[in-house]
Amino acid sequence: MAFHPTNARTCGRVSAADGDGDGERPSKKARHRNTTSLIRPASRRVQAPAPVVDRRREAATIAYINAHAERKDKLLVSSEQPHVRLRADAMRSLTVPLSQDGPERKISAVVLDASIQLIQYHVSKNGRRVLLLGVEEQDWLQYLGSLPRTAEHLTEQDVADMAATAGRYLENDMVFFLVNHKEHFFTAALDFGKGEYQVLDSGNYARYNGARFYEEAMSEIRRGVGRCMKEAGRAHVAGWKLRLEAGLPEQTDESSCGLFALKWMQLWDGEELARSFSMGDVHAFRTKLAEELVFSEMNRMQEVKEEIESKMTQMRFK
Template sequence: MESLYVGLCHNKPKKSAATAIVLKDYICTQGDLALIDFIKEIPCEPRVEVVLIDAAFVERKSMECLFQPNAYIGDEVFIPINIRETHWYLAVIHAINMEIQVLDSLGTSQDRKDLTDSIKGLQRQIDMISQRKELKDHRWPDLQVASWPLREIDMGYAKQTDSSSCGLFLLNYIEYWTGDELSDSFTQDDMSHFRKKMAAILLSSDLNKRRGCLLYKNDKEVDSVSPSDVEILENSIDSKKRKLLHVLHDSEVVYEDEEGPITQADLQKWFVDDWDKRAPVKVSNDGCTNDFLMVGLSTKDMPVTKADSIDVLCDYIMAIEDDTTLEMTWVRSFNPFKIEISVKDLQNILTINQDMILRCFDMAVRLLANKESRRPKGEIINNRKHYMDMRFWRMVGFGKLPKYHQDSTAEELAKTLDCWPSMNYYITGCRYVLLLWKFNGCHALFVIDHVKKHVTFIDFTPTQDWCKHMPYKRFAEAIIMASKKYKIAYSKKRSGWAEDIFKSEHTIQTGVPIDLRGFNTSYLVLQAMSMWGIDRRMKFVGDAKIVRRNFVIDLLGYEDNSCRYAIPANIQQRLIDIAKKD
């Protein structure tokens, strides 16, 4: 295999070079094609890591978009501005001209809300840094970036003519933009070649630690019920990187960087005592303070909103790098079975390109049931619904070979229909049973209506080619398996019950959002479960970032959390402040 990598390189000139691009710079060589053919033979499942450059990795499945001529290029783009996870364009902060340049392969636009929001965030960071130390050595004529005008750049021939090459154009904009113009020209035809060429560049890079030694990964999600099942492959933490630690005394080190150690007392001086000389703030010394969490967020002209507070708290969680802290359990629930959520799990929830792991999803359903118990009694009685977590799906063993699956007993199946601890009902008094399912890593929902003897399928993934002529085929095997086990479970609760939900009337729910990449199906299913049975049209929140961050706040604020004591006091206080903004 190593011989495939020899002699492969990307010869496109850098933007500082005067050499013009020629067609061959975008076209794969015979060596490139041989390497790509080798990688294409590797199946997407199980997970195989084929590129590792520093801390960034690419798996075989993610590289599939480079092998398909019209696939959308997504998460590997550097310094992007993204519009609703569907389009990439480049923003260039031009300090000399004091302007924000916009390079968009689809042309100019009057609406740049995504960009203006990002610039506001950048301004906050600049303001925060300038409060810590005086920025004397910068060469920018003005640090008020948010006041700089936006200038739309006409990209001429360097524009896309399809609906999927924006990411490829963005990469070339980054490489060839000089600040005034593109040092070389390229067109849609070049991108058609460059799409596959980029796969060869990543695979053959000297920086790729997986070059010649691919890493095959186990599917952790299905079997990750216990934290002990997680295997740590390598420690990527650099000792020179700043680490967030729990501290108790002023003399203890909070950060350590090239300039030396920074103590809790230093933080208090920079972020608290020197923050507003007109109104000094008194803070406690037991860890990072609330004021440290909120530094740079509130200004006279920009009051702190609930969304701002949530953003700052979630950014704080994402900044934690200390291994000990990441392994700490911050959320724990015992009833009806034990679930533990670690700081690392919270970071995974906040990572946009990862769907929810099973224990977090089970915990989310538990939160829904707890919220259901607070609804007006009249609403609950009229359309009472039972929330099922993923235990039933795991017991059915859908997608597993028989030799790897042990059938559950009738008693175990029946437990999935037990009343939730925070409520008081019996399953036979429920009109709806919300049964969760999973297809190829994506979540779906089956709504069983016992009054109308009807089953509604709610799926948030695109209809696949093999079942477009008959969409119900996608659910056939699942509903057959589910109906057999459901009959066993329900008959334990209602003696003599022998109905078959497979023979019920079936409907596929229309008008639901489609998650093209499958990263947010769990969050969409949870929204559907919450809204089902309410006499109005379901309205989904499409912003994945907002949904994920709100879920983290719900987890940390869970009233029956037996591990609340482990959450740092400053974060607990921030959660209280967020709750007051409702």
């Protein structure tokens, strides 16, 4: 049965429990100190080479995660710069088969943010500099956007952080935001060259919900960006419109919106996707992501990698 977005309950992040079972998320202010819309017609899709896949290591990674799936104390991914912690119970959602489509397959914001921080899909797109930001950035911008407009409600540190945020954004041609709204993930790309926010979402979700859903989701984020840009003398950015991109691949399950959001970040260049993909590719991406996270060069859990590689020698493949 095709995915009907208005009935979706399972494609958002785990809320308050993110910091307990999934991994570690510092407070939005502390972590930040660490470092009616127009619809654009579908553009021509350019096929880029598909990534090389190591099926044996993927299968061994999935088996290893499943073996430790109930353990909240089993650390599988650990990095200091950036600061990332992922435990086995958080990564279990990447191993659940489609036959169990539902709450167990939903991917939390912690896993998605770790993916953005540890897996560098692109440092540039067609020569354009890009910045990829996760749900933690959404928290920060919504905090700013929710504050009263008067300056006395801002601390000196807030003002310094806002200026630093604007500086980071303006070093790039495009800034990608991972957005969670009403338990649904999508991507918004701030394009400085075109002076607009481009909204990228699984096709039928956008069709059923329309512009109002995205205007509501982005309202405080846009105000937060506007406050930061004001500190850099670019206050007009706050008035840039949302443009909902049409003709994108469609989601047909109830739990993969976060993976689609990562795909937009990976493949969108401001005009088109570098490579078209299907729902089947997204299902495959789920298990590939588990392997990429564990075997990231920044993951310091070498014993986990060694145990998985040892398991590979014991598995039979067709």
